[in-house]
Amino acid sequence: MNSVLEKLFAYFDDYLPLGEKEKEDLSKRVTERKIKRRQFLLQEGDTCKYYSFVLEGCFRMYYTDEKGKEHNIQFASEDEWISDIGSLHNQVPSRMSIEAIESSHILQIAREDLWYLYTKHHVIDHNFRVIIEDKFIEMQNRVLQNISSTAYDRYASFLEQYPQLSNRLPNTQIASYLGITPEFLSKIRAEKASL
Amino acid sequence: MNSVLEKLFAYFDDYLPLGEKEKEDLSKRVTERKIKRRQFLLQEGDTCKYYSFVLEGCFRMYYTDEKGKEHNIQFASEDEWISDIGSLHNQVPSRMSIEAIESSHILQIAREDLWYLYTKHHVIDHNFRVIIEDKFIEMQNRVLQNISSTAYDRYASFLEQYPQLSNRLPNTQIASYLGITPEFLSKIRAEKASL
DNA sequence: CGAAAATTTGACATGACTCAACTGGAGTGG
């Protein structure tokens, strides 16, 4: 447990580093878990109870539409947080699912503990503000891509922005993230390769 | 100035209400401005210096692509904040522009003042975390719509989600926000009307 | 009122989807 906590503390060093008090308090409220491939962190209909930090492995959060099609909203790999924030905040059932794409190793903070930490330690509140702001910017860029670029360009940007991730993910998952069908992605790849 | 400050304080009452110290400190660091229709709050290439709170009126933030087409990323009307957070954070030139769609009345906080307030007052940091989290959820839903729904459905959702806004905005602006051409939106509207 | 901008309409072009068939690994069990 100690070494994984160190990894979490080190992560915060890129923001405002945590002091001894915060580290101690945080340590008490963090749970370590191993998740197997294809196992769920959250299932549609359940209320999201945790903010999860990925130590190792990879997850996808997706929405299942009326026709049963799955749409990937987010991936999370090493040093990233994942959760359905809307469900976590308002304690309402989630419309999303979170599934492990690879066997993974995570840390979790339960909602009440997170709230406690936010209230008690300014620096934690602060860091999570900055973290979510960065996520917001990323999401904003994605919207921008979606409304202004063709599928071909969006795929190219994805490869450029997440080169490591794109190696680890099946193309089907990437297609779902980009909002296109796997067949069409395949055609895009064929076209790209022929240049 | 006093009455507009009261409006800002009242806005924060929906989060963690500000205490007297925070109010006083915030008051000193807020600037009031009137912006005419079609006037810019931020021009592409400039570095964003302010976080702006809309007291009255309406703005759009948009990106101009290589072909000169404008893509609306965000609207902001009463009781909403607008800024290119990426540019504001990292003090880099913005790729976006922010333009007043209506003649407007706003409050602005300069970057250094905002940083000061974040650091000094936990409650302000906290509130802005919650505010941006809500924005993040909104943006996430928008991505979801973009990757999973047809233009017809996205337009219907927009009308449902922002009924008041949709009355105030020209359809061209809505089309740009939805990521479709004004011509196609017009056809969608015709189809909708004929039901 | 008059100019400029927004909206509508139609013909045609293209991006992206559907469905179905085929290919080629990656297990699994004999």
Next chain:
DNA sequence: CCACTCCAGTTGAGTCATGTCAAATTTTCG
């Protein structure tokens, strides 16, 4: 080690959603 299945990926034909361009019409605002 082979035969089998299973799933991801590819390919192609036909279709639907959306874009382009141009012209006509209406609305808005100065």
